[in-house]
Amino acid sequence: MSETSRERFQSTLCRARKIAVLTGAGVSAESGIPTFRGAGGLWRRYEATSLASPEAWRRDPGLVWEFYNHRRERALGCAPNPGHHALAQLEARWREAGRAFTLITQNIDGLHEKAGSRSPVRLHGSLWQVRCLSCGSVTENRDVPITPAFAGSGSPDPEAPARRFTAAELPRCGCGGVLRPHVVWFGEALQESDLAAAAAGVEGCDLLLVVGTSAVVYPAAGFVPMAKRHGALIAEVNVEPSAISGLCDVVFTGGSGAILPSLLDVTPA
Ligand code: BV8
Ligand code: ZN
Numbered sequence: 001m002s003e004t005s006r007e008r009f010q011s012t013l014c015r016a017r018k019i020a021v022l023t024g025a026g027v028s029a030e031s032g033i034p035t036f037r038g039a040g041g042l043w044r045r046y047e048a049t050s051l052a053s054p055e056a057w058r059r060d061p062g063l064v065w066e067f068y069n070h071r072r073e074r075a076l077g078c079a080p081n082p083g084h085h086a087l088a089q090l091e092a093r094w095r096e097a098g099r100a101f102t103l104i105t106q107n108i109d110g111l112h113e114k115a116g117s118r119s120p121v122r123l124h125g126s127l128w129q130v131r132c133l134s135c136g137s138v139t140e141n142r143d144v145p146i147t148p149a150f151a152g153s154g155s156p157d158p159e160a161p162a163r164r165f166t167a168a169e170l171p172r173c174g175c176g177g178v179l180r181p182h183v184v185w186f187g188e189a190l191q192e193s194d195l196a197a198a199a200a201g202v203e204g205c206d207l208l209l210v211v212g213t214s215a216v217v218y219p220a221a222g223f224v225p226m227a228k229r230h231g232a233l234i235a236e237v238n239v240e241p242s243a244i245s246g247l248c249d250v251v252f253t254g255g256s257g258a259i260l261p262s263l264l265d266v267t268p269a
Helices: 005-015 025-031 054-059 061-076 082-096 192-202 220-229 256-263
Strands: 018-023 100-105 125-132 138-140 179-183 207-211 233-238 250-253
Touching: 005 207, 005 233, 005 250, 005 256, 018 082, 018 220, 025 082, 025 256, 054 061, 061 125, 061 179, 082 100, 082 256, 100 192, 192 220, 207 220, 220 233, 233 256
Parallel strands: 018 100, 018 207, 207 233, 233 250
Antiparallel strands: 125 138, 125 179
16 A cells, blocks of 8 residues: 555654755744735735835835734734644754754744744744844834834724824834834845755755745745755645645645644654
8 A cells, every 4th residue: 555645754754864844824824823815915905915015115114014013913912823833843853863954934923933943044034123224233123012103003904094104103223213124025135144044954955844835935935946956855734735736745735733733743763
């Protein structure tokens, strides 16, 4: 009888000397954080992707901060789900066994870190970091609202009254410069150090696990064909097919919070 996908995945996993994981918004869906392209991808009348851009910032930085302030507020009340914990526990077992493990995430919500994942490669930055447009300093910032002027703002309701924020109401650095979210917007380059860390984690990996991503955003999605070229077994966990499902050796369909705890319950052989 041919081995099942699960048997194939777990027998490859337990022998794997080097594992890479790529996650997207879907891994946080069961924590209550809306995905980009699902129904949650809308905020007021805007596609999330249209607000995550330098053009939107140039046009109306107050609106962009309203959007991020709303996401920070919502994420504050969200906890890692069993999928995040299963990935953090797998990482701990692999590090304990002296084996290589790299978690690469497209998410900016910080839930992997909250679940105990150590030094995930955050390709798109962090909801909880801000960057000064004048001095360039990057700092942790967990103020909700981001400034008093944003208190109570950010409702995703399309009928919510549009507010204009003055430059004085925007968050400021100690140097007086305006602070922006330290995230990578569409059309912005990713940090070379993050790209290099992700590539180092994928090159030569025995297995790449892709969790909860539509895999339409580049260069993040490009790590899947890279792993394939290096001969890795490619596995996917998603509730529906994605743009890389055709590259996968095994596909597990369902919620990552439901699937990962038992799927990853493997000790290094
Ligand atoms: C770049 C941070 C080049 C912000 C994000 C024109 C100019 C420049 C570049 C481009 C261009 N046109 C296209 C590009 C490339 C562009 C791109 O890829 N566009 C796509 C849309 C075609 N990429 C870029 O712009 C990147 N930069 O290329 O720069 C450059 C080089 C040098 C100099 C200058 C420029 C930057 C991309 C990063 C954008 N920032 N996020 C923020 O979050 O606010 S991307 C953002 O969207 C997220 O971070 C995430 O990565 C992405 C959403 O994707 P997913 O995570 O996959 O989420 P999605 O909702 O799509 O899917 C969820 C999945 O989960 C689904 O499959 C669903 O089925 C599944 N799911 C749901 N529930 C569950 C589940 N799975 C499991 N369990 C569940 N319970
Ligand atoms: Zn500054």
